[in-house]
Amino acid sequence: MRWLPLLAPTAVIVTVPAAATVYFSTEQAQQAMFPGATFSLVPLQLSDAQRRTMLDRSGVHEPFHADRVWRVSTGGYFVIDEVLGKHERIKYAVAIGPDATVRQIEILEYNESYGYEVRDPAWRQQFVGKNASSTLKLGSDIRNISGATLSSKHLTDGVKRLLVMYELALKGTP
Amino acid sequence: MAALATSIGAPAAHAGEGPFAFIYTLDLQPKGTWQFQQWEWLQAGQSQGDYYFLTNKSEIEYGFRPWYQIGIYLNTEYTYANRNGVDGTTGGPGTNISPDSDPFAPFSGFRFKSVSMEHIIRLLNPYTDGFGFGLYFEPAIGPYGYELEMKLLFQKNLFDDRLVLAANIVLETEQEWQSGSTEYASILDLLLGASYRFADNWSFCVEFRNHREFSGQAYNTADHSAYFLGPTIHYANERWWATLGWRHQLPLVDAFNEDQQSVVVDGRIYGNEHARDEFMLRVGIPFGGKK
Numbered sequence: 001m002r003w004l005p006l007l008a009p010t011a012v013i014v015t016v017p018a019a020a021t022v023y024f025s026t027e028q029a030q031q032a033m034f035p036g037a038t039f040s041l042v043p044l045q046l047s048d049a050q051r052r053t054m055l056d057r058s059g060v061h062e063p064f065h066a067d068r069v070w071r072v073s074t075g076g077y078f079v080i081d082e083v084l085g086k087h088e089r090i091k092y093a094v095a096i097g098p099d100a101t102v103r104q105i106e107i108l109e110y111n112e113s114y115g116y117e118v119r120d121p122a123w124r125q126q127f128v129g130k131n132a133s134s135t136l137k138l139g140s141d142i143r144n145i146s147g148a149t150l151s152s153k154h155l156t157d158g159v160k161r162l163l164v165m166y167e168l169a170l171k172g173t174p
Numbered sequence: 175m176a177a178l179a180t181s182i183g184a185p186a187a188h189a190g191e192g193p194f195a196f197i198y199t200l201d202l203q204p205k206g207t208w209q210f211q212q213w214e215w216l217q218a219g220q221s222q223g224d225y226y227f228l229t230n231k232s233e234i235e236y237g238f239r240p241w242y243q244i245g246i247y248l249n250t251e252y253t254y255a256n257r258n259g260v261d262g263t264t265g266g267p268g269t270n271i272s273p274d275s276d277p278f279a280p281f282s283g284f285r286f287k288s289v290s291m292e293h294i295i296r297l298l299n300p301y302t303d304g305f306g307f308g309l310y311f312e313p314a315i316g317p318y319g320y321e322l323e324m325k326l327l328f329q330k331n332l333f334d335d336r337l338v339l340a341a342n343i344v345l346e347t348e349q350e351w352q353s354g355s356t357e358y359a360s361i362l363d364l365l366l367g368a369s370y371r372f373a374d375n376w377s378f379c380v381e382f383r384n385h386r387e388f389s390g391q392a393y394n395t396a397d398h399s400a401y402f403l404g405p406t407i408h409y410a411n412e413r414w415w416a417t418l419g420w421r422h423q424l425p426l427v428d429a430f431n432e433d434q435q436s437v438v439v440d441g442r443i444y445g446n447e448h449a450r451d452e453f454m455l456r457v458g459i460p461f462g463g464k465k
Contacts, residue, residue, distance in 0.1 A: 021465075061334045084334050086191075087410045088374045113191075113412045113460040114204045139302055146240040147204025149301045150335060 023119070024093070024108045030070070030078055033095040033104045039070040039078060042170070050168045058161035060154075069170070076103065077170055079162050083154035085112045090151060094127075094162050100171055102127045105159060115148030118155055127159055132167035136160040193369040193377040193408040195419020195454040197340050200296045200306040200329050203237030207462030210234055211245075214456075217449035220266055221439040223257035224280075225449060227268040229287070241296045249287040249314070256280035260437050260444060267446055270318075288316030300329040300338075310342075319350035338369040338377075347391045360393045362386045369408070379406035381419060387447070399428040400443050402452065414459050421452040 024032065030039050044066040046054075054064065060083065068080040075098035082089040091109040094102060105127050107119045117123060126142050138144050138156045145152045191209070192199030203209055213231035228251065235245035253268035263277035271281055292312040300306030306329030314321045328341040344363035349356060363386070369379035383402040389395040406419035425441025437445030444450075 059334075061336070084336065084371075087412065087415075111412050112463075113410075114207060114463040116463060116465050144302060147207065147237070149299065153301050154334065 020088075020109055020111050022109050024106055026080060026093075026108075029080075029093040029106050029108055033093065033106060034072045034074060034076070034078060036074075038073040040073075041067070042069040042071050042077070044069050044169060046165070046169060050165075053168060054161050054164050057164045058157050060157045060161045064161065064165065077166065079165075080108070081158055081162055083158040084150075085110065085154070086115065086150050087112055090118075090155060092155060092158065094159055096163070096166055096170075100166065101129050101131045102159065102163070104128065105155075110151075112151065115145070115151040117145045117148050118151045123152075130159070130163065132163040134160075134163070136163075191410060191415050191458055191460070192340070193338060193371075193406070193417070194340060194367050194379050194381055195406040195408075195417050195456060196381050196383065196421065196452075197365045197367040198294075198310060198325060198327050198342050199338065199340050200294075200298075200300055200308045200327055202241070202243040202294060202296055203235055203460075204462075205237045205240045207460065208234060208236040209458055209460045211456060211458040213454070216453045217267065217451070218453065219450035220258040220444040221260050221437075221442075222262070223259070223264070224254065225256075225258035225266050226252075226254045227266065227449065228252045235292075241299075243292075243294045245292040245294075247288075247290045247292070247314075249290060249316070250285065251287045252282075252284045254280070254282045258444075260439055265446060266444070266449070269446075285318075286316065287318065288314040288321075290314030290321075294327070300331045301335065305330055319348060321346060321348035336371040338367075340367045340369070341365065349391070358389070358391045359397075360388045360391055362388070362393065367406075369406075375409055375411055377408040379408065379419070380404075381406055381421060383421060385448075396430045398430060398434045398443055398447065400448055401426045404452075406454075412463075414457065416458075417454070417456040419454040421454075423448055423450055423452075 046066050062083060070078040072078055077096045079094050082091050088111045093106050093108055095104040097103040105124050130136055135141055136156055138153045142156045192201045211233040215229040217227040219225055230250045232248045233245050235243055238244050251268050255264050255266050255269050257264055257278060259265045264281050265271060269281050290312055294308055294310050296308040298305055298307040308327040310325035310327055312323045323346045326343040330339045342365040346361040349358050364384045367379055367381040369377050371377045386399045387397045389397055401424040402421040403424055404421035408417045423442045427438055427441055427443045429435040429438050437443055
């Protein structure tokens with residue numbers, strides 16, 4: 001009985017987590033980024049040395065899953081990757097053109113309280129034309145989004161890692 | 175004099191959605207967004223008997239600038255104590271028992287404590303500057319006294335921001351009006367914490383506190399130095415988050431005068447100062463994100 005007053009001011013909140021917001025499936029993203037093309041999965045295997053180089057040059061510690069890289073029939077590559085968001089992972093895709101530069105990036109899944117501005121076309125457009133030699137630093141090469149700093153930073157570093165991976169493992173392959 | 179401590183003092187509020195229960199981080203509300211947050215801070219157990227002291231804090235916080243957040247709090251307290259003192263009497267933080275009442279009778283009471291307003295200014299962003307640093311300022315006033323709390327906030331993130339190291343240096347001065355007298359105290363706290371995001375949505379933390387208290391408002395005379403340590407678990411998704419933390423008083427107290435030493439048992443200080451254990455539950459609901 002003596003605990004009864006404790007309950008009055010206590011806000012008890014029970015909420016079922018929302019279902020993940022999926023903006024693009026893999027197939028939808030492929031067709032949006034390379035319309036009309038066909039895609040073949042690349043049997044990519046990265047050595048420890050290559051993974052170390054990717055970490056050193058991008059700063060991204062999250063494991064890279066090499067089984068989500070496709071060769072595009074019209075030239076270039078389509079890659080899906082994930083980086084950490086504030087609470088969950090941000091799933092995104094990068095289209096790399098035959099000239100080894102970023103052709104487009106798309107956010108496939110984003111489930112955070114804030115930071116949805118990373119889906120703005122103008123922000124994503126900043127990556128177009130970047131290659132493995134680009135510095136890709138948030139705040140100088142890529143504009144930081146106030147209120148989405150963590151997402152902006154991790155996506156920027158993630159794109160850098162994919163470009164390094166391309167340079168190490170895909171560039172020049174038939 | 176030292177009887178004042180923790181009755182209106184002690185770690186007050188926190189900001190944004192950090193992973194810790196007791197330690198501030200520099201994760202501020204984005205500009206133009208706001209968040210409701212409810213705090214339930216329970217101090218439990220003294221040297222004997224029963225002792226529970228619950229502080230309830232209802233907060234609205236708002237991102238005024240990308241680097242500046244404000245928060246407004248409504249603070250209430252509930253206390254239940256029964257023969258919890260070292261000498262077998264009833265007392266402890268939050269009891270405010272009249273000298274004329276039976277010292278061996280149980281005490282329970284709920285009261286409005288204060289309203290407070292916090293200001294947090296982030297000078298260095300841990301996500302973009304490599305190291306986070308900020309300033310915190312919170313005045314509080316209520317029918318029983320006022321307090322002024324200032325903090326220096328430090329934060330270092332590692333491993334894609336999975337690992338968060340944070341430190342707070344807390345300076346607090348307070349004045350309490352009760353029983354026909356005015357009492358003064360000042361506090362210097364060092365809070366250290368490490369948090370690791372071990373799975374999506376989940377973080378585990380360890381938090382440490384060294385609490386140093388002084389008589390007078392200008393750190394005049396050292397009263398005691400107490401130590402706390404414990405774990406925290408944090409869950410968050412896009413719609414809400416919750417944090418549950420526990421801090422245990424370590425048997426390492428330094429009591430610097432006879433008055434303080436008289437309420438030390440097995441290396442822990444009680445009296446009107448502290449409890450054996452502290453539990454914190456925080457629940458937050460963010461608003462204003464643009465999907």
